């Protein structure tokens with residue numbers, strides 16, 4: 001893919017696809033990470049004298065103008081993160097945009113309204129892409145986290161203008177390639193989360209790529225139950241027992257070691273701070289459910305990751321949002337941070353994972369934490385991301 005290295009942008013109208021899809025609660029942005037991660041590309045383009053025109057979707061307005069999904073407040077927050085005034089136009093095509101762009105001076109930054117207000121965005125409509133493309137002379141994609149969508153402003157427009165990867169896109173691709181493309185070995189993965197069904201493609205791909213696969217979260221229950229463990233009231237997917245056995249067999253054929261829980265922290269109710277008990281993973285009492293992996297499992301995982309040169313982490317080990325079931329995830333996070341300090345490459349991603357790493361306070365200590373959710377997952381599943389593929393075409 002083409003980066004911004006050596007590209008002349010001074011005086012050019014640059015359409016910058018960003019991912020301004022930030023979490024919003026009661027009209028307030030609750031996490032600025034995506035804006036902070038985007039800012040180096042804007043600072044660089046603007047500093048080199050480009051006219052930076054920012055495009056993004058926001059939420060899922062289904063092709064209609066929905067005022068609560070306007071990018072206006074996000075543009076204001078972006079201005080605060082950048083510490084400068086930036087413009088906003090309440091459309092992404094048409095006369096008002098053309099006028100605002102014509103008035104831009106070199107170095108100016110202008111945010112356009114939510115591209116998903118037009119149905120043509122998600123339909124990857126060439127007509128919409130063409131209308132938007134008329135506002136720029138080149139296209140820079142910095143929205144790795146939306147690159148799994150083949151939309152007008154992530155894919156279609158890259159065919160109409162000279163197209164480049166922005167610095168955040170570049171950082172994401174470099175980190176993911178280091179983790180799974182050509183990793184330093186041994187390489188391991190920790191996969192947690194509640195369902196095997198949503199991570200089937202992920203597991204199937206990982207067992208062909210990694211030397212060690214740690215399975216945690218409720219999805220481990222399905223694997224254990226498939227081998228005859230008693231799991232009481234624990235969440236699991238009986239319909240996937242055969243699939244779980246197939247994955248185990250395929251892993252063995254690929255020399256991928258699978259590490260499953262050997263003990264659990266269980267409780268009779270799923271609530272904050274209930275009475276808990278540590279039990280063997282094979283024998284959860286009939287009236288109890290597994291809500292976190294136990295201390296012996298955590299010890300085993302921490303021992304196992306010590307010999308890794310690369311680790312990729314997607315999904316918590318337990319129900320980390322409800323105390324005390326964050327314990328294993330927090331202990332593991334501390335161990336991952338320590339291993340990273342001693343030279344292991346550690347890459348994490350996915351919405352829940354980032355929240356857990358944040359709670360553990362180790363985001364800065366990981367080698368890289370992806371700002372992507374769905375795109376990170378699809379990339380780890382081994383799928384080509386349309387927004388990335390078009391930059392390498």
Ligand code: 3PG
Nearest residue numbers: 019021059145146373374
């Ligand atoms: C995300 O937040 O993961 C991206 O912005 C993609 O959003 P989407 O799932 O609505 O396409």
